[in-house]
Amino acid sequence: MYVTQGLHRHVQQCPHEVSTVCAGRTRTHAQSVNRIARLAGALRDLGVTDGERAAILSLNSDRYSEFLAATLWAGGVVVPVNFRWSVPEIAESLAEVGARVLAVDDALAGYVDGIRAGSPGLQHVVHTGDGPPPDGTLSFEELVAGHEPVDDVRRGGSEVAGVFYTGGTTGRSKGVLLSHDNLLTSSMAYLAGVPTPTDRVYLHAAPMFHLADFSAWVTGGIVGGTQVMIPAFDPVAVLAAVQEHRVTDLLLVPTMIQLTVDSPRVDEFDLTSLRRVLYGASPMSDALLGRAMKAFPNARxxxxxxxxxxxxxxxxxxxxxxxxxxxxxxxxxxxxxxxxxxxxxxxxxxxxxxxxxxxxxxxxxxxxxxxxxxxxxxxxxxxxxxxxxxxxxxxxxxxxxxxxLKDMIISGGENVYSVEVENVLAQHPAVATCAVIGVPDDTWGERVHAVVVPAGGAPVTLEQLHDFCVDRLAGYKVPRSMETVDALPLSAAGKVLKRELRKPYWAGQERAVH
Missing domain, CATH: 2.30.38.10 (Luciferase; Domain 3)
Structure with a gap:
């Protein structure tokens, strides 16, 4: 099995049906695959062959989809980058996997110089935006127009398809190696458990770098249908896209669902086309599920x-x-x-x-x-x-x-590992020691909470810690609340007893995970 396999079937069976819709651009399966094959030829000329890594740092778009497919078509390995990371975090990950090509859009092009400085193996930057390509970058559209289509190398099976970064118990993100078989097994398991018609219209509102939405992209390659992209999650943008494009399938984390169905404008839109809403990262409360069912009356x-x-x-x-x-x-x-x-x-x-x-x-x-x-x-x-x-x-x-069992916090669908945040907080001169825990939050499910022992009794504020962390960590990892204590509770072995710190916040909760 190989991830690009479905593209050949779609061109054979329904070449003139709509494949992607984004920013006023509508492309059929035949048009999309032709562009993918041309871009694959360009990527091969740039050295993306036989397992070489090509990364993408971008908001959602049809070009994001084409870049993913073209990298795999050329025989490469995709590395979707979390755009919420700091520049040092991004550069470190690209250096670690030896990515030689990076695709970047208008919104994130300003990161390129910093990434290049921290990732010396990066050889080429492809600009996927609509504006003029910044100096030193290659135009996505010129690469497509300037190359002839190449054959799909059909690299698949147990070969690596992508490196997907996740948090780790050590506090440093790890690159997860997923094969073509891994990705397709998961997508086909979803389709076996939740039968999905081939005329589905799927909305990419969650970030495409996240494996949940990436998996939905893989699923689209299997079943066909139309994939609609909006740049990033916004409640009104989701509502408008569902109405305009008659979206049938949607993936959101519960925080996003809550923001969407509780939007003061929700009643302005016709949302009756929705048939399936997939969610993860945390369960939905009965109250939120009830509001979602009212907002999306035909959805399951x-x-x-x-x-x-x-x-x-x-x-x-x-x-x-x-x-x-x-x-x-x-x-x-x-x-x-x-x-x-x-x-x-x-x-x-x-x-x-x-x-x-x-x-x-x-x-x-x-x-x-x-x-x-x-x-x-x-x-x-x-x-x-x-x-x-x-x-x-x-x-x-x-x-x-x-x-x-792991020290992980899930805030708004993002994984945050406490050790990573603690390592940064410990560098602040006013912090003697600290512990970071997840506490319940009505908006984010959990929020990052810092428990700080001030150095020498000196005062320290949340604002000070926020300003200190914001340049060193992705925004979702920065503590949203804090408390100061004289000492942290320790076990006989000297380990911080985080369960004792969590107790007052989670008392009375149905579960210790939100």
């Missing part, structure tokens, strides 16, 4: 639980499952092509309803972490992906999350 809901290392789906809570209020509190059952079990510290499976670590096995499980053999071996020990999430399984196989 699907929750997917997983992680980047699982390409990304482990379990599915299907539309039918959402009809049962008890099951809505779970994250569903193992997706087709996937096994899930809950184990104790010895990795032995636990009896039903006992809490342990959630493990996953299947063709969707990653190849490993980029240049991290020890961490790969630990995560995949015994042939199972150890998620680091704690939960339990009922008698029918429905999995419920209870807590995280």
């Amino acid at each position: 809901y699907v929750q997917a639980y997983g992680m980047t290392e699982l390409a990304p789906i482990a379990t599915l809570l299907t539309p039918d499952d959402h009809e049962d209020p008890a099951r809505r509190r779970s994250v569903g059952r193992a997706a087709p092509c996937t096994e899930v079990r809950v184990v104790g510290p010895d990795d032995a499976e636990l009896p039903r309803r006992e809490v342990g670590e959630i493990l996953v096995r299947g063709g969707n499980v990653m190849l490993g972490y980029w240049n991290r053999p020890e961490e790969t071996a630990d995560a995949l020990r015994g042939g199972w992906m150890h998620t680091g999430d704690a939960g339990w399984m009922d008698d029918d196989g429905y999995v419920s999350l209870t807590d995280r």
Whole structure:
């Protein structure tokens, strides 16, 4: 199997149907594939062949889609970049994977000089925006126009298709290696669990660098239909796009759903075309689900639980499952092509309803972490992906999350690892020591909260910490709240007892994960 396989089928079976819609541009499957084949020829001339990495730093667009497909068509490996990272974080990741080509749009072109300084192996920058290409960059459209179409190399199977960065327990992002088989297994598992017609109209409102939306892009390559892109999530932009393009399928994290359905303008739009709303990162409350059902009267809901290392789906809570209020509190059952079990510290499976670590096995499980053999071996020990999430399984196989074994915070659908934030806060002269935890937040699900022991009793404010962190961390990692304490609670071994810090914030909550 290879990710570009569906493109050939679409050109053969429905060449004149609409493939992509973006910024006033509408292209058929035949037109899109012709552009992809031409761009692939250009990328091959730039050295993107046989597993070489090509990165993209961009808001959503049809050119984003074409760049992904062209890189794979040329035999390369895609590296979607989180545009919310700081320039040093981006440069470090590109240097680590040895990316030789970077695509960048108008919104993020200002990052290029800093990225080049920190990633000396970067040889070419392709400008995907509508404005004039900045000095030292290549025009996307000129590359397409100036090259003849080349044949798809059909690199696939267990070969690496992409490197997708995620957070890590060490506090530093890890590059997750996903093969063509991994990505296609996950997408086909979704399609088996949630049958989807080929005339779907999917809206890319979540960022395309995120594996959840990337997976939806892969799914579109399998089933066909139309993919509509808006640059970034905005509640009114989502509502307008659904109405204008008669969108049938939409993926959002619950925070985005809440902002959309609670928009004061929601009643101005015809949203009756929506048939499926996929969400993840956290469960939806019954109250929010009720408001969403009212706003999208014809839509049915699907929750997917997983992680980047699982390409990304482990379990599915299907539309039918959402009809049962008890099951809505779970994250569903193992997706087709996937096994899930809950184990104790010895990795032995636990009896039903006992809490342990959630493990996953299947063709969707990653190849490993980029240049991290020890961490790969630990995560995949015994042939199972150890998620680091704690939960339990009922008698029918429905999995419920209870807590995280890893020190991770999910804020607005973004993974934040506390150690990374702590390492930055500890550099502030007014901070003697600190701990970072996730606390409940009505808007973001969880927010980053800093518990600080001031140095020498000196005063320290949230504003000071914010200003200090903002140049060193992506915005979503910067603490949104803080408290000062005289000392942090420690175990006998000297380890900070974060569960004690969390207790007052999570008391009375249904689950210790939002």
